[in-house]
Amino acid sequence: MSVLEKLTTEIFPKLAAEGKFGRNILRFVKFKPDEKFQAVDHFASSIYFGDVILATKNRKYVSQSVVIKAQTGGKLNEIADKLSYNLQLYNEVLFYTEILPLLRRCDPDDTVTKLFPKCFYAHAVKDDPASGILVFENLQKQGFRLSPWKTFNDFKHIELTLTWLGKFHALSLVCKKNYPEKFRSVINKILEPHWTEKRLKNPDDFFKENCKRGILPLRDDPNYNHKVDDLLALVENVDPAVAKMISPIEPLAVITHGDFNRNNIFYKYDSNNEPCEVKFIDWVTIRYASPVIDLTYYLFINSSPAVQAEHWVDILTIYHSAVTSNPYLDPEFQLCFIELQIDIRRRGFFGYVWASWYLPMMMSLESEANDDWFKLTVDELIKCRLAAGGEKATMLVTQLVRHMIDLNFDFKYVFESEVNKIEPLKIMRALNLV
16 A cells, blocks of 8 residues: 555544544545645655645534655665665654653743644554655745755855744753653663664765865875864764764753755745744654754854854854753753763764765765765766866865864864763862863
């Protein structure tokens, strides 16, 4: 049975009968696909758009515009299999069915949890990935859209985005204080979709070779070549290094999006065409980890080198102020600005790992036909990504490396410390780190 057949014969009638589309709904009538919408820059799932036509109790017909997400089947190549894309819908179902309801307990006015689209249906079984289906409201019908740039956003978009990211992260800090047992139970259900045992036991060269793209040009630069050896040593072991970077460290750890990037963020615009509302979507790679995982992923791909150079501290201050503005946040769980900066220097390389290949790919999509990367071998994919965006892309990822060195990133930290163990505040202070 196809996804749409299952929806029309089983799921939509059941949702209508249960009142999921409204208390006044009598029954499901039909589903009308809507080809006016498409999932732009979305690679890991099958996406359908359409209108659910419903009969009301007062004998009228209404429609609910929806987006349907189903697990992609039969397309995954070797690298996609190692990154365990088949686990991703399980995580998103977990987010909407267990994590978000728990976070709502700490957001009584629905101030922060309005960030997410309404979810009408969410079901996935981790042992049967093909069964995963989610049904959401169509935000595009409500006037939300992606930002106009595939890569660098302007400061107003960045400011609005990180303000609400900070407010979202703060809910984790409140929740693990107020509901510690339930919080721990829920986060223990999250499955790591990328740096799994399968990948760590059988790594390939994809991330390693892409990371080198921005490093090798600095070998002859006297201002930066003193860090090249440390960086290349880190890159040679990039998979275990990233696995450590995404390990939760208390008290900083929060529920992170994990793929916090422009293609997973929708905006609504005011009469001056400036962003005024934001929605976060696609919670398939959630992790319980340092907030740095979301921050550097977003900033390294979505902010230009000029913005990073001129406004780095301003950007972090915006985010930090949003976190600490939560009125329910216990002082014991407050996020210290200095601790945040330290952790960026220790784990911010995570953002570069993704930006080194994703940023060039987005640049190439602006001017070149999109290749069907699911058909490529790992070696073919590496060759394709290293050519993406040309010299301009190489210059930009090299600038990211300069940025990390200018900020004194610690490229040895993950292998010289036990970062996968709890690191309480008192230890950091005893070591004069804060």
